[in-house]
Amino acid sequence: MTNKHFACKVEDVPTDAAKIVTVSNMPIGVFKLNDGFHALLNICPHKGAALCEGPVCGTTKETDSTEFVYDRAGEIVRCAWHGWEFDIRSGEFLVDPKVKTRRFDVSVEGSDIYVHM
Incomplete structure (x- = not known):
């Protein structure tokens, strides 16, 4: 069973960066993508950095040639x-993909964003 916790307002989340919030004493990044809102633990599993404070970007796509193709912006x-x-x-x-940072389900009620834990 999960509990929902208020994270922030919809208008507080930028489209090109995370909104960093603290929910139940955990740092969480809330992101706005074209399919809705998503939330990740703001701790990189590699060395503990503030992961969600890094740039929101795309990456290079795997290709069969030597060209670089930018994808997933x-x-x-x-x-x-x-x-x-x-x-x-x-x-x-x-x-x-076996290495992950924790993700959380998110819901929106009116203009309020909730993170489910």
Whole structure:
């Protein structure tokens, strides 16, 4: 069973960065993507950096050639300490999906965003 906790207002979440909040003494980044709101623990599993304070970006797509193709713009958060990239929706590290940061379900009621724990 999960409990929902108020995180912030919809208008407080930028489209190009996370809104950092504290919920139940945990630092959480709330993100706005084209499919809604998502929340990740603001701790990088690599070395404990403030993951969600890194840039929201895309990444290079795997191709069969030597060209670089930028993909998934606005769907990735990159840790500012060592550049590890995580999928905002799933919390998975792009290089090894077995490595994850904790993600939380999110709901919106009116203009209030709730994180479920």
